[in-house]
Amino acid sequence: MTPSDAPLVELTPAAADLVRRLREAHGPLMFHQSGGCCDGSAPMCYQDGEFRTGNSDVLLASLTVDGVAERVPFWMSKSQFEVWAHTRLIVDVVAGRGSGFSLEAPEGVRFLIRSRLVGA
Template sequence: METTVNGEPRVLATDAALALIDEIRRDHPDILFHQSGGCCDGSSPMCYPAGEFRVGETDVRLGEIGGVPVYISASQFEAWKHTQLIIDVVPGRGGMFSLDNGREKRFLTRSRLFGGGEACGIPSLTKRAT
């Protein structure tokens, strides 16, 4: 699976998200994201220590933000495959098991359709993805 669509990365991060990633990596150097599609934390991007989360055989690797891999389940990818995900940060509490929990700010997924323009306002977008 390509991590770009027409040269555009499948996943990006805002400056605020990159700053929170750097903060978390001071405590947990090796982390990953998994775009949740579950019931308890909605569809939040969940941040885990890499050694404590098992990436499933059918999970799709969307790319990296700030040097951190981002995954999504195959079924959720199928629904969102035409959508670029933008990981941002807002005030609040993170998901129960996510490393942003307890920091009074949490990751949030924003999105836009590839080739369809912006679906929402995206503050301080940094196009750092690999």
């Protein structure tokens, strides 16, 4: 796979495992990363449709996760995407409590973005 063929967003194995568990508990999911308040640029996981997207958001990917029936959309605010456009986003999971808005908050972990420069 060449850098230009790589997906804009990918999940680490730990993040994929957490997505499977959250899907089992909550139904279809979505991610949104705003770069605003409430954990800054951390990706937030919601039940699909719980976060309303609009003209100020960009759909970066519909993630395929083994064991999850439907794809998981990953949205980002346009202004945040302008900052991250030159990277591949890697959704990971780390110990610690993130925002109370994101579904993983009660699990004692939080989603985190790591990135890799396109072409690097």
